[in-house]
Amino acid sequence: DAGVTQSPTHLIKTRGQQVTLRCSPKSGHDTVSWYQQALGQGPQFIFQYYEEEERQRGNFPDRFSGHQFPNYSSELNVNALLLGDSALYLCASSLVRTGININTEAFFGQGTRLTVV
Amino acid sequence: AQSVTQLGSHVSVSEGALVLLRCNYSSSVPPYLFWYVQYPNQGLQLLLKYTTGATLVKGINGFEAEFKKSETSFHLTKPSAHMSDAAEYFCAVSAIAGGTSYGKLTFGQGTILTVHP
Numbered sequence: 001d002a003g004v005t006q007s008p009t010h011l012i013k014t015r016g017q018q019v020t021l022r023c024s025p026k027s028g029h030d031t032v033s034w035y036q037q038a039l040g041q042g043p044q045f046i047f048q049y050y051e052e053e054e055r056q057r058g059n060f061p062d063r064f065s066g067h068q069f070p071n072y073s074s075e076l077n078v079n080a081l082l083l084g085d086s087a088l089y090l091c092a093s094s095l096v097r098t099g100i101n102i103n104t105e106a107f108f109g110q111g112t113r114l115t116v117v
Numbered sequence: 118a119q120s121v122t123q124l125g126s127h128v129s130v131s132e133g134a135l136v137l138l139r140c141n142y143s144s145s146v147p148p149y150l151f152w153y154v155q156y157p158n159q160g161l162q163l164l165l166k167y168t169t170g171a172t173l174v175k176g177i178n179g180f181e182a183e184f185k186k187s188e189t190s191f192h193l194t195k196p197s198a199h200m201s202d203a204a205e206y207f208c209a210v211s212a213i214a215g216g217t218s219y220g221k222l223t224f225g226q227g228t229i230l231t232v233h234p
Contacts, residue, residue, distance in 0.1 A: 004160075033221060042121075042207055042224035043161070056221055090160055092222070105151065106222055108160040 002027065004093050004109035012115045013081050021076040021112045025093030031055075032074035033106065034066060035090040043090055049074050050096055078114075086116045119144045119210040123225035131233050136180075136195040138228045140208030143189065149211035150191040151222065152182055156204045164206075167191065178202070203232045 005024045013019050025032050031050045035043035045058035049068035068074045072093075078085055092106035124139035142148055149168050153161040165176025172184040178201075182193045191208060206229075209222040 035222075035224075040227075042226045043222070045221055045223065048221055092161075105163055105166055107163070108153075110160045113158070 006109035023091030029093035121225035
């Protein structure tokens with residue numbers, strides 16, 4: 001069973017450019033979350049997609065956008081790149097659960113290392 | 118809203134010594150708590166989780182953590198450190214909204230564990 005897969009693994013972009021990162025969730029999962037991990041920091045939540053809609057969003061500007069496809073895979077797009085966008089971008093997949101005994105955990109991909117020069 | 122504070126950005130122990138990594142959380146609702154480990158240039162791997170029930174939780178690689186509601190803590194321990202335990206460890210809390218969990222995580226800043234021979 002393949003876990004969460006992300007592509008590409010590394011990327012170098014120039015300030016002002018646009019970038020698209022891709023994520024395929026773990027088999028059986030229906031929710032994809034994206035996190036930004038700057039050097040020496042904990043991951044910060046960007047947003048989350050479920051049923052092809054953005055369900056929750058962290059404190060990130062509109063330059064960060066995303067999409068979820070019918071097969072549950074997802075893309076993260078960042079426009080007008082800034083030097084400060086350099087980070088490890090992590091994708092996590094999970095399964096929506098409702099009602100009692102909610103028990104969910106997120107499985108992470110290996111990440112995409114984005115460097116903005 | 119949830120938040121996590123990890124006390125000590127760096128912890129150093131000798132091989133065979135006790136490992137104690139501290140985590141305190143803040144949550145307006147009963148929390149789900151997690152510990153993840155991250156090796157250099159890799160994604161996050163789940164060590165253990167607390168959802169409901171027994172407050173002492175055992176995870177992989179000999180780690181365990183105890184949920185103490187009165188202290189709002191979820192400290193991670195391992196009786197005897199091994200060289201392979203050297204990594205960065207993240208404590209995280211999950212947000213539950215309206216009886217539905219999408220798996221969003223709020224992370225602490227991380228603790229780098231160094232193990233000396």
